[in-house]
Amino acid sequence: MIIGLTGSIASGKSTVAKMIESYGLPIVDADLVARQVVEPGTPTLKKIAEAFGPEVVAHDGSMDRAKVGSIIFHDEEMRKTLNSIIHPAIREEMLRQRDELMSYGEKNIFMDIPLLFESKLEHFVEKIIVVSVNKEVQLQRLMERNGFTEDEANARIASQIPVKEKEQLADAVIHNNGTLEDTAIQLQNILYEWNVLK
Ligand SMILES: CC(C)(COP(=O)(O)OP(=O)(O)OC[C@H]1O[C@@H](n2cnc3c(N)ncnc32)[C@H](O)[C@@H]1O)[C@@H](O)C(=O)NCCC(=O)NCCS
Numbered sequence: 001m002i003i004g005l006t007g008s009i010a011s012g013k014s015t016v017a018k019m020i021e022s023y024g025l026p027i028v029d030a031d032l033v034a035r036q037v038v039e040p041g042t043p044t045l046k047k048i049a050e051a052f053g054p055e056v057v058a059h060d061g062s063m064d065r066a067k068v069g070s071i072i073f074h075d076e077e078m079r080k081t082l083n084s085i086i087h088p089a090i091r092e093e094m095l096r097q098r099d100e101l102m103s104y105g106e107k108n109i110f111m112d113i114p115l116l117f118e119s120k121l122e123h124f125v126e127k128i129i130v131v132s133v134n135k136e137v138q139l140q141r142l143m144e145r146n147g148f149t150e151d152e153a154n155a156r157i158a159s160q161i162p163v164k165e166k167e168q169l170a171d172a173v174i175h176n177n178g179t180l181e182d183t184a185i186q187l188q189n190i191l192y193e194w195n196v197l198k
């Protein structure tokens with residue numbers, strides 16, 4: 001079974017992904033793939049520099065993530081431009097990693113895809129877990145984790161479908177407002193229910 005893990009920015013997907021990994025279950029991580037496809041010298045980074053200007057590439061040849069982030073989370077057109085360049089490369093590499101895991105005989109594969117719904121990738125997966133948090137907790141955790149101001153954090157939250165809407169589209173929801181232990185228990189229950197854990 002291919003299981004999608006999604007949510008909203010700072011809702012706790014990576015936290016839940018680590019718990020999944022601790023069971024020895026395999027995960028394909030879209031945020032990690034998004035970094036791999038723009039490594040120095042890649043054709044995708046070249047296209048981004050053409051669209052955004054050479055200043056988004058640092059002296060060591062890597063993408064200046066803070067600079068790109070400060071542009072795309074305040075400008076919908078530029079976000080669409082970035083998405084149209086980077087998403088095809090991310091999709092291709094994610095499917096390659098999934099197929100590789102399947103060829104090793106993995107029966108259950110998780111795909112951590114923050115923009116699963118925004119990018120209409122539901123067909124990539126058979127079941128969907130949404131990691132959800134209340135707006136206040138989300139804002140607080142995002143500001144703390146990234147050192148963002150309230151405005152910066154809100155701009156990022158506003159660039160995604162509200163997590164309450166995503167809940168409606170899920171096969172299972174993990175409410176991550178409480179302790180890590182509460183979250184771990186919810187995850188474990190889902191994995192037993194779906195026979196991923198026996
Ligand atoms: C804009 C970039 C450079 C900012 O880098 P940064 O290191 O600050 O953030 P990071 O990559 O860790 O992403 C953090 C979170 O931001 C959100 N996010 C990232 N990109 C987008 C986007 N295009 N639209 C909406 N939300 C996004 C996601 O929730 C993601 O989990 C980077 O996020 C990026 O390359 N984005 C485009 C690729 C993408 O869409 N990735 C998200 C899922 S595939």
Ligand SMILES: Nc1ncnc2c1ncn2[C@@H]1O[C@H](COP(=O)(O)OP(=O)(O)OP(=O)(O)O)[C@@H](O)[C@H]1O
Nearest residue numbers: 008009010011012013014015141145176178179180
């Ligand atoms: N139950 C929890 N209790 C306290 N802190 C938490 C809890 N869950 C997550 N956090 C913290 O909240 C922040 C956001 O969590 P995490 O990085 O897992 O979110 P994410 O959904 O993967 O974010 P992104 O979309 O940006 O990749 C992190 O600093 C994490 O340590």
